[in-house]
Structures are given as structure tokens and as C-alpha cells.
Amino acid sequence: MMPSGPPPRVYWTSLIFLLLACCQLPTGAQGQTYQLRVEPKDPVVPFGKPLVVNCSLDCPSPGLISLETALSKEHHSRGLGWAAFRLTNVTGDTELLCSGLCDKSQVVGFSKITVYGFPERVELAPLPLWQPVGKHLNLSCLVFGGAPRDHLSVVLLRREEELGRQPVGKEEPAKVTFMVQPRREDHGTNFSCRSELDLRSQGLELFQNTSAPTKLRTFASEAHIQLALGNQMLNATVVSHADTLTATATAKTEQEGTQEIVCNVTLGVEKRETRENLFAYSFQGPSLTLSESNTTEGTPVTVTCAAGPRVQVTLDGVPAAVPGQPAQLQLKATEKDDRRTFFCNATLKVHGVTLHRNRSVQLRVLCE
Structure with missing residues (x-):
């Protein structure tokens, strides 16, 4: 059995919406239709800020006006045909319902609150220590917080150039991935992510926040090269030209015949090795x-x-x-x-x- 007494507040709200769905707006003696206005109408407000809502009736003999909402509220002020309520902590999107009496008939008005909040931060996920030129690379932007998400997008930047733009999903933190193909000239170039909360359609502004830049390394100018002839490590001289490195070393051997020369290249955590046979000979004279x-x-x-x-x-x-x-x-x-x-x-x-x-x-x- 249900306990006696008035039902909880949430049931009252649902019950009022259900009953009012069948109500007709009252009309005056001349067939005039009365309305209940809710101001501001469909406001967009910052997360956690208070909001004053005014409900007003335009009928000659208005009755009691009330506000139904899941948010915390308190009476702010009232007068004949109107009442103002203060919502103390607006933290989520919600609907408001104002109701009042006109000639013993109930009149309602609605307003929808949209809450916005700036992303706490935006980050570019770590880049590889080096990236081969021409090989596809996935770059991920991480967005922490931010609402409403259907007005939030993220942009991938190469220096100031926009490479791509995608909407931000509902997950937290949101991860947005872009695929790029680094070029030779991208070595040492800064990449970053920019979040954009676009509320211009709501009468507000475009709010932007950019991550710290991260440099991309694409070719072997910072590679370490070692040359060895058999078991003999060689003292190599390395010369860089564009994205090519040339290592040269002088070796002495007292044995004739085939020997193996080994070239090792280390760049970040990546290693490459190549081996070639070298034939040593003695040509004396004449x-x-x-x-x-x-x-x-x-x-x-x-x-x-x-x-x-x-x-x-x-x-x-x-x-x-x-x-x-x-x-x-x-x-x-x-x-x-x-x-x-x-x-x-x-x-x-x-x-x-x-x-x-x-x-x-x-x-x-x-x-x-």
C-alpha cells in the first residue's frame, strides 16, 4: 500500500504536467485568451549560477502563481498577477513550469533552461618521439568538461592552420581523433587542439580555449648513427643534408678477405640496422x-x-x-x-x- 499523506514533490510535478496537458487556456467575457508568461524565456545560463524567474498572468483577476522545478528555489518577490522565484544553483538543463489561476481555470507557461560551462582544459594527446614522413598519424584531442555538448567542437591546428574540426561527444573526458599525414617540412612544427563553445545562436559569444603546443619530429636529423667493421667500432663523422644523414668513417684492417660492416641508426625508441659485406685487399706497388x-x-x-x-x-x-x-x-x-x-x-x-x-x-x- 502507498503511505498516506501528500505524494513526494517529484510526483506532484509529474501530476501537474499530466493534468495540464488536457487544460484549455481560459477566455474572458469577450472571448479573450489569457496567457502566463515565463521570463526569461528559454535562457542560457552559466553553470552553478543563480537565476531569477518571473511568472506573470495577464488576466483581470489572477490567482496564486507557483513554479514547479527540480532545482532548488526560493521566493524572490511577488505582486498582483506575478511572482518571481530565485533558483539558487543551476547545474543542469531543466524545464520550468509556471502555473496560475484565471477565473478559476488554470493557466500554465513553460521555459527551458540550458546550462553552459567552459571546458576545464583541452589537451593534445602525446605525440610519438618521431614520425616517418608520409605515414598516417592519428592525433587525439582530449576535452575535459564543457556544456552544452551539442554546441561544443574541437579543432586540430598545425601552427595557426586549421586541419580539421569535429563535434565533441558525450563521454568524459571526450576524445576526438584526427588523421594527418606529416610532411618533411612538418619537422619541429607545433600542433595543438582548440575547443570552441559556440553560443552565438543563443545571443552569447564564441568561447575558445587552446591547448599547449607540441612539436612533431618527422625525420632523422636527430638520429644517432654507429658504424662497425666486424668487432671494431668506428669513429664516424655524420653530415646532415635536408632529411638525409651521411656517416663516414676510416677503418684499418690487417686481414684480407670478406668482412661485415654494420650501420645502426637510433631515433627515439626506434632502431634500424643494415649490414653489408666488405672485401679487404692489399694492392702493393708497383x-x-x-x-x-x-x-x-x-x-x-x-x-x-x-x-x-x-x-x-x-x-x-x-x-x-x-x-x-x-x-x-x-x-x-x-x-x-x-x-x-x-x-x-x-x-x-x-x-x-x-x-x-x-x-x-x-x-x-x-x-x-
Whole structure:
């Protein structure tokens, strides 16, 4: 069984709305229709602020005027045909119902309160430590608070350029995601989020709030490069040009044959590595000698062209018998041999590539 006595306040409000839905506005002797005005009509008010609501009847003999609302209220002032009520703490959208009597008939008026509040803050979610150029990136704006949400949107900014705009959802905090494709020139560029509470249609203003800017890093100018030859770490010199880094190092090795060179690039938490085989070889010489560089006519002279192992030498067009052996030329000096130039050519084949080195020497013959 329901307890005796008047029902709670919430039931009264629902009951009044139900009864008044069937009521007709009273008319005067001349067929005039009376109205109950609620002022302000459909106001937009700041969150938590008080509001004074005036209910007024325009009939000749108005009766008692009351206000029904779920908000806390108190009587503010009243007079013949009107009553004002103070709502002490407006924290949410709600409907107001004023009612009064005209010629023993009930008249009602309605007003809807819309509460607005600025977002507490807006933030750009953390960016990656670095972002590859041309790869899609999702940037998220976080909006804390703010109402009404159907008048609230968020804008993604690149410096001052607007990249996108989306409405803010009902969740708290609201997360709005934009997809961008960073360019090379975006390295070091500030990105930020801006919330916009647009109440101009309500007779107010456009209220904006912008997050702290965050720099985007898009290419490898801040990368760390290491070079290693086998187990030997190399002291590399790194040169930057646009978005390209070039690392150069000088290495010494005493062993011939294939060795592995490793290049490691570290940028933020990302690492890249590449490996290549390096063939080390020794190419000695050639040396070109004369047994007598200054001689007289009739003196025997030996010309020797030599180089290291596996090197094929050729002396004045005549090759040595096998690679690694010297080539020699013997002659008796004559007047015609004065200032004669001898040429030694050395070739070494390394992995299908032929390398060349040359040397020349001049003979002086003195006439007696």
C-alpha cells in the first residue's frame, strides 16, 4: 500500500504536467485568451549560477502563481498577477513550469533552461618521439568538461592552420581523433587542439580555449648513427643534408678477405640496422727501378717492374709470366736511350673488378 499523506514533490510535478496537458487556456467575457508568461524565456545560463524567474498572468483577476522545478528555489518577490522565484544553483538543463489561476481555470507557461560551462582544459594527446614522413598519424584531442555538448567542437591546428574540426561527444573526458599525414617540412612544427563553445545562436559569444603546443619530429636529423667493421667500432663523422644523414668513417684492417660492416641508426625508441659485406685487399706497388738511372753508352741496364702478391705487372707492354712475379727488361745503353721513359702497369682483380696502378721512370745516358 502507498503511505498516506501528500505524494513526494517529484510526483506532484509529474501530476501537474499530466493534468495540464488536457487544460484549455481560459477566455474572458469577450472571448479573450489569457496567457502566463515565463521570463526569461528559454535562457542560457552559466553553470552553478543563480537565476531569477518571473511568472506573470495577464488576466483581470489572477490567482496564486507557483513554479514547479527540480532545482532548488526560493521566493524572490511577488505582486498582483506575478511572482518571481530565485533558483539558487543551476547545474543542469531543466524545464520550468509556471502555473496560475484565471477565473478559476488554470493557466500554465513553460521555459527551458540550458546550462553552459567552459571546458576545464583541452589537451593534445602525446605525440610519438618521431614520425616517418608520409605515414598516417592519428592525433587525439582530449576535452575535459564543457556544456552544452551539442554546441561544443574541437579543432586540430598545425601552427595557426586549421586541419580539421569535429563535434565533441558525450563521454568524459571526450576524445576526438584526427588523421594527418606529416610532411618533411612538418619537422619541429607545433600542433595543438582548440575547443570552441559556440553560443552565438543563443545571443552569447564564441568561447575558445587552446591547448599547449607540441612539436612533431618527422625525420632523422636527430638520429644517432654507429658504424662497425666486424668487432671494431668506428669513429664516424655524420653530415646532415635536408632529411638525409651521411656517416663516414676510416677503418684499418690487417686481414684480407670478406668482412661485415654494420650501420645502426637510433631515433627515439626506434632502431634500424643494415649490414653489408666488405672485401679487404692489399694492392702493393708497383715499383719501377733502373739498375743505372744515369749511365754511359754501352753500359748494361736492367729495368724491373714489381708489385705484391696476385698483382699482374706489365713492363712496356710485356706482361710478367704469372701474377705476383716481376717483369724485367735488359738493354745496353745507347745515345738513343737518353731520356727514354719506361712504363710499368699493375692490375689486380677483386671480386670481378679490375684495379689499375701505373708508374714511369726515365733513363739518362751520358755521351763520352
